[in-house]
Amino acid sequence: MKTIKSRFKHFFVLLLLLAFSCETTDLDQLTDPSNPTPDSADPNLLFNAAQLNFTLAIAYNEDNEDGLNVRAAEAARMQHLFGAYVGPFSLTSASLDDSWENMYLGALKEISELIPIAEEADQQGTIGAAKVIRAYTMVTLVDIFGDVPFSEAVQGLAFPNPSLDEGQSIYDAMLLELDDAIARLSTPNAIMPQNDLFYGGDANKWITAARTLKLKMYLQMRLIGNFNAEINALISQGVISDPADDFQFQYSSVVAPTDSRHPYYTLNYDSDGADDYLTSYYVYLLKDDKGFNDPRLRYYFYRQTTIVPTEANQFLECAGLNLENYCYLGDLYWTRDHGNDNGVAPDQLLRSTYGLYPIGGAFDADNFQAVTSNTGASGAGIFPFMLSAYVKFMLAESALMSGTTGNPRALLEEGVRASMDKVLNFNPGQVDPAFAASMTDVDDYVNFVLGQYDAAANDTERLDVIMKEYYIALWGNGIEAYNNYRRTGLPSDMSPHVSTPGDFPRSFMYPAIEVNANANVSQKTITTKVFWDNNPDNFID
DSSP states (O other): OOOOHHHHHHHHHHHHHHHHHTTOOOGGGOOOTTSOOTTTOOHHHHHHHHHHHHHHHHTOOTTSSSSHHHHHHHHTTSSOOOSSSBSTTSBOSGGGHHHHHIIIIIIIHHHHHHHHHHHHTTOHHHHHHHHHHHHHHHHHHHHHHSSEEOTTTTOGGGOSSOOEEOHHHHHHHHHHHHHHHHHHHTSTTOOOOTTOTTTTTOHHHHHHHHHHHHHHHHHHTTTTSOOHHHHHHHHHHOOOOSGGGOEEEEOOOOOSSSOOSOHHHHHHSSTTOOOSOOBHHHHHHHHTTTSSOOTTHHHHEEOOOSOOOOTTTTGGGGTTSOHHHHTBOSTTOBOBOTTOOSOOOSOTTTSOEEBSTTTSOBOOSSOOOOOOTTOTTTTOOEEEEEOHHHHHHHHHHHHHHHOOSSOHHHHHHHHHHHHHHHHHTSSGGGSOTTTOOOHHHHHHHHHHHHHHHHHOSSHHHHHHHHHHHHHHHTTTOHHHHHHHHHHHOOSTTOOOOSSOOOSOOSSOOOOHHHHHHOTTOOOOOTTOOOTTOOOOTTSOO
């Protein structure tokens, strides 16, 4: 597969250069903006670097194919898994190196250097926003890996081999970190970072994001404790509830001088076609699961051809397999099933690919044209870290299973409608009105889902409805889908692995770069559970 490593990294460096150019015109004073040092960088430069490395590490790393989001999405059947859960084309220790470096040697190190400099300059808002990023980073590390370095991390020669901290203790520390972030952001006239790529320097939105991260953490721990009081307090104080407060990273359509498009657009929209396959199960959920098309179907996925796949034109991919189950869903949707590793045919200009949302690709208006480097919204997509729609589903789960504030049925409806609103209004100029989803389509979908909820016999079945709708709304965010699956085991009808899967990863192995260099870190198995996962062994696969 092709790589966009240099282009994507250079995009971030360009942003840093632009931000730095606003600070000084003395070229003799410039330091490398992609690697600022404490004695030469101001808090704004360090914040720029931290927010970009944070996005690289969690959303898509520099190689684009091996980031945490990619591997989590593969395990959760959101993205096609080629072969076993652990293998040369899926999860390996070495495949996690870049994300680990972006977190520890990038974002976490930069934030540690930023805070004392910003303290001296009394930039409380900058410190607060940086602490939210640090908390999000550490929580993600715990959710994905379990026990990780924290208290001794990024301290250089003081701790050259940082020890592992227990995941629970890191969660506890990050809850305090977020409280401190909120206090700093609440300072009257708090000085905010000058190049805030998430909220444009709006302290109130950072506060709301911090509360929402705390909500996510408490919900993640609901199997091991009662956090109703904490969750209810956060609901009362205010969490993300409006699309204007969505915590997301915005890409652009700019190609030159540096490519700043969504990484998955650059991977799947060029002259040699789509590099990735769509996963059959995920496309099925929107195409056929309810007996009618999900209104988001044409926004999520794009079909390139009117050719119907056969064993002949897909070569090894469908050899000996039931075509309808593994490689083709009908209506010209070319897909691959979970774990299918039967070879790769030269079908990049035939296979269905990512659509308009969230990567800024093409809306499917029955065009049936092969993708090009300027198709659709030209890569002006987003990475959806935490959206208002997600919060509605989280609150629905919490209300149903823990009895926190809110009506789970009403919150389920609000979550579905919020997702529809987000997707159906995404880059609307790219949507052909003749094929656009209507409000009637949305209402019919919502009524169907509420009918499923009402027909459920118990809370487990009701939660299954909630989690499936949350899963569908998460398109583009594999990390939350992976977290939800390990916490709930839902959706209950997840497609099976079609070959030899090996153990399902209840956590990821440590990156090779850390195990090989750190005497205090030994490799672990992928069956090791994170602290909040007390579900039985083998309850998911």
